[in-house]
Amino acid sequence: MKFALSNGNRQEAQPSLPGECPCCGRPMVVKCGEVRVRHWAHKGRRICDPWWENETEWHRGWKDKFPDDWQEVVHRAETGERHIADVKTGDGWVIEFQHSNIRPDERRSREDFYECLIWVVDGTRRERDAVQFSRAWANGKSLDPFSSKRKVSSPEGALLRDWAGSGAHVLFDFGDGQALWWLFPASDGQRAYVQRLSLAQFVRIHRATSAPGPCEFDSLVQNFSAFIAHYEPPPPTKQPRRPIEAAPCPHRRPYISRGFRF
Numbered sequence: 001m002k003f004a005l006s007n008g009n010r011q012e013a014q015p016s017l018p019g020e021c022p023c024c025g026r027p028m029v030v031k032c033g034e035v036r037v038r039h040w041a042h043k044g045r046r047i048c049d050p051w052w053e054n055e056t057e058w059h060r061g062w063k064d065k066f067p068d069d070w071q072e073v074v075h076r077a078e079t080g081e082r083h084i085a086d087v088k089t090g091d092g093w094v095i096e097f098q099h100s101n102i103r104p105d106e107r108r109s110r111e112d113f114y115e116c117l118i119w120v121v122d123g124t125r126r127e128r129d130a131v132q133f134s135r136a137w138a139n140g141k142s143l144d145p146f147s148s149k150r151k152v153s154s155p156e157g158a159l160l161r162d163w164a165g166s167g168a169h170v171l172f173d174f175g176d177g178q179a180l181w182w183l184f185p186a187s188d189g190q191r192a193y194v195q196r197l198s199l200a201q202f203v204r205i206h207r208a209t210s211a212p213g214p215c216e217f218d219s220l221v222q223n224f225s226a227f228i229a230h231y232e233p234p235p236p237t238k239q240p241r242r243p244i245e246a247a248p249c250p251h252r253r254p255y256i257s258r259g260f261r262f
């Protein structure tokens with residue numbers, strides 16, 4: 001982890017600094033290595049959050065695009081279940097950076113736990129993913145030839161297959177530092193809806209202090225929903241899932257009537 005509590009304050013790992021886990025309160029030690037970025041680790045045991053992924057330079061680079069106090073935010077459900085969100089924005093979106101493979105059941109558990117969830121997925125982990133995704137995008141269709149959004153029928157490639165059933169927003173990062181490829185939650189094994197989004201814009205709209213009313217990302221979601229509505233009759237409305245913490249996700253409500261989960 002990047003942060004631990006040290007003398008009551010959130011601190012980055014520094015040699016010989018004492019620390020405790022902000023999630024479970026147990027002692028932590030500083031790990032410095034040539035391979036891994038400097039981080040905090042639980043003393044003599046595995047991390048308390050089974051969803052936690054070993055942090056790579058890629059994770060750290062992403063987290064550092066956001067303010068320190070948005071990083072590694074402990075979430076508590078009414079049941080007492082606790083997990084550490086990679087980033088929670090000022091508008092209440094949780095952003096999880098996923099490098100390694102994730103089982104569908106764990107993915108669903110995390111999507112249920114963090115209602116307003118955005119996955120940023122490392123698209124460089126498998127060499128073939130970028131090639132297959134690029135082919136799928138090239139085969140995509142749009143009513144407007146200049147649109148950054150496309151419908152991809154029968155999406156090919158392991159990456160799209162792995163993530164097309166997700167109930168959350170998924171953004172693939174192929175490591176060029178320029179573009180993210182946004183897979184909308186209405187996607188499945190038959191069709192995928194994909195939008196090219198600038199990485200800089202994605203970071204900027206989440207960092208922007210939200211004025212009253214929908215945040216900028218919500219506006220993009222609405223815009224994407226309108227694009228999809230050209231292709232799809234609205235599916236039956238889904239029941240809202242159990243609320244996490246005190247209030248349900250404010251980003252979901254405007255879109256439930258459209259039949260999508262966001």
Ligand SMILES: [Zn+2]
Nearest residue numbers: 021023024048
């Ligand atoms: Zn812990």
